[in-house]
Amino acid sequence: MSPRSSAHDAAATRTAIVAEAVALGSVEGLESVSIGRLADRVGMSKAGVIGRFGSKEALQLAALESAIATFTHEVWEPAARTEPGLARLHAIVDAWLSYLERDVFPGGCFLTAAACEWDGRAGPVRAAVEAGLARWQGVLGREAATAIAGGELPADADPRQIAFELGAIAMAVNQGRQLGRDEAAVPRGRRAMRRVLGPPRTPG
Amino acid sequence: MSPRSSAHDAAATRTAIVAEAVALGSVEGLESVSIGRLADRVGMSKAGVIGRFGSKEALQLAALESAIATFTHEVWEPAARTEPGLARLHAIVDAWLSYLERDVFPGGCFLTAAACEWDGRAGPVRAAVEAGLARWQGVLGREAATAIAGGELPADADPRQIAFELGAIAMAVNQGRQLGRDEAAVPRGRRAMRRVLGPPRTPG
DNA sequence: CCTACCGATCGGTAGG
DNA sequence: CCTACCGATCGGTAGG
Numbered sequence: 491m492s493p494r495s496s497a498h499d500a501a502a503t504r505t506a507i508v509a510e511a512v513a514l515g516s517v518e519g520l521e522s523v524s525i526g527r528l529a530d531r532v533g534m535s536k537a538g539v540i541g542r543f544g545s546k547e548a549l550q551l552a553a554l555e556s557a558i559a560t561f562t563h564e565v566w567e568p569a570a571r572t573e574p575g576l577a578r579l580h581a582i583v584d585a586w587l588s589y590l591e592r593d594v595f596p597g598g599c600f601l602t603a604a605a606c607e608w609d610g611r612a613g614p615v616r617a618a619v620e621a622g623l624a625r626w627q628g629v630l631g632r633e634a635a636t637a638i639a640g641g642e643l644p645a646d647a648d649p650r651q652i653a654f655e656l657g658a659i660a661m662a663v664n665q666g667r668q669l670g671r672d673e674a675a676v677p678r679g680r681r682a683m684r685r686v687l688g689p690p691r692t693p694g
Numbered sequence: 695m696s697p698r699s700s701a702h703d704a705a706a707t708r709t710a711i712v713a714e715a716v717a718l719g720s721v722e723g724l725e726s727v728s729i730g731r732l733a734d735r736v737g738m739s740k741a742g743v744i745g746r747f748g749s750k751e752a753l754q755l756a757a758l759e760s761a762i763a764t765f766t767h768e769v770w771e772p773a774a775r776t777e778p779g780l781a782r783l784h785a786i787v788d789a790w791l792s793y794l795e796r797d798v799f800p801g802g803c804f805l806t807a808a809a810c811e812w813d814g815r816a817g818p819v820r821a822a823v824e825a826g827l828a829r830w831q832g833v834l835g836r837e838a839a840t841a842i843a844g845g846e847l848p849a850d851a852d853p854r855q856i857a858f859e860l861g862a863i864a865m866a867v868n869q870g871r872q873l874g875r876d877e878a879a880v881p882r883g884r885r886a887m888r889r890v891l892g893p894p895r896t897p898g
Numbered sequence: 899c900c901t902a903c904c905g906a907t908c909g910g911t912a913g914g
Numbered sequence: 915c916c917t918a919c920c921g922a923t924c925g926g927t928a929g930g
Contacts, residue, residue: 517814518722519723524925535899538899609869609873650881654870654882654886658863661862670822675858739917749909902927907922907924
């Protein structure tokens, strides 16, 4: 009688499909995740999978949205509890490296992979990837600007330069881990990020 | 009578196929370049294209080899004329940023794209990508070690850390140009690389 | 949510 | 180097 259960089931099915698409996509790229293999993985028919989204592109957008939510949860949220400025930047760096070290997505950072995969294409998926990365650069730049205004970073520092360099290091850590299987990538990244930010200030 | 002309033609055909594969692959990824579309682009049949290489994987390996040769020609060779150590590192940085700025491959750095695309896969192409990047890191690290030994960089600097950071910045420049269409990416990269290397030494 | 199917394209081969 | 073809798989739809 109650539609609750079926509505809940439908949402759970959709979530399971998206989770599988993100996991597979982080390993082999989002475009090469086919509806058919996805259907096998979640134990459904192709029509059942595609019916939830309407098109492969809509499924890709849902996967990207989910991966961004995961990144936000893993990297931004823990750091958002810290005071704005340099302390928060250091908290972001710690959470970011931890996220990379724990292989939250099985094939490494989904957003980095998507950025490489879509940067030569056109359309809504590429636009969403671009917007997601620009937003994150904006977050980093805002915290850097706060740190500069508060005298925690040099007055002549450039917030966008700092955001650029932190993003660069995170990409290289991801590549070192995924392609080079290099356990030294995270400590190297930490060292590089500390060189960008300077030492954390002891409060008081 | 002479086989010269046909042998030359055959080599030229192979070169044309590889060049097209590299160009297309830098834009949309090497795996998504199909034999059929490649055949259309070079005005041949599918069988003619695949016959030159035996398999798609062999074609991919040839494309990767060609892209590495281009990178070497564009970035290493001009710098190799400079004296080893810090001066050569600065020459590499200049050539590297110029290579990125001129979009030598239409979709940006082929090697960076291939590294992202193959880091979650297995097989000979992935191995070749990994080896190519490790070799380049080795070249950078060797120059850094020379600079340290010559007192041009701090005695406690880590050559592999320097190589890691330069590679990170180059990746971020590529992403900034290709995904963000950001003209500021190259100057930002130059500024970051100079921060890693310190100012160039005036000879004498 | 399923089965059954569509036309297109995939990598690759046979045969010349 | 070509035409013609192989079986497999692609994204997506019809109909229930």
